Amino acid sequence: MSEKLVLQPKNDMEKDLPKEKFDELEAYIDSLEESEGTLIQVLHKAQKIFGYLPRDVQLFISRKMDITGARVYGVVSFYNYFNDKPPGEVTINVCTGTACFVKGANEIIAYLEEKLEIAAGQTTEDGRFTLNGVRCVGACGLAPVVIIGEKVYGRVKVEELDDILAKYER
Numbered sequence: 001m002s003e004k005l006v007l008q009p010k011n012d013m014e015k016d017l018p019k020e021k022f023d024e025l026e027a028y029i030d031s032l033e034e035s036e037g038t039l040i041q042v043l044h045k046a047q048k049i050f051g052y053l054p055r056d057v058q059l060f061i062s063r064k065m066d067i068t069g070a071r072v073y074g075v076v077s078f079y080n081y082f083n084d085k086p087p088g089e090v091t092i093n094v095c096t097g098t099a100c101f102v103k104g105a106n107e108i109i110a111y112l113e114e115k116l117e118i119a120a121g122q123t124t125e126d127g128r129f130t131l132n133g134v135r136c137v138g139a140c141g142l143a144p145v146v147i148i149g150e151k152v153y154g155r156v157k158v159e160e161l162d163d164i165l166a167k168y169e170r
């Protein structure tokens, strides 16, 4: 891979972008044998380290991997999984796998989108909730499934969502 990058955090770096995290990401990229086809892998790792993929992280990856920033941004914006905004304090993952879809996952997402005034993949203005539609979470017997933080809610009915959400409101 390319030579060691000397990228010091700039003063506009946010507090959740400490140099140690860039070092960890750099070490990961250096550990990969091939740079070809590893961008998605690197982005996954970066999102795990930073929690999301802010512009400075995308630029770092682009310079380190010697690819254009536009290409990195293109991949980040193409896949729902990647987020270039910080996640909310509480993440709501609604399973949209087949079993959950059949049992009304779409109605659940639609209700939450309206209630939280965001689209799936977005975070509320107050930074409290992030709403995601996710692939099968492996609890199909409980469909439809909503996971909030670490807690799994099974056989969720739209009418129950207000009460469930109330537990997480500030």
Ligand code: FES
Pocket: 095, 096, 097, 098, 099, 100, 101, 135, 136, 137, 138, 139, 140, 141, 143, 144, 145
């Ligand atoms: S489809 Fe939702 S848990 Fe499997």
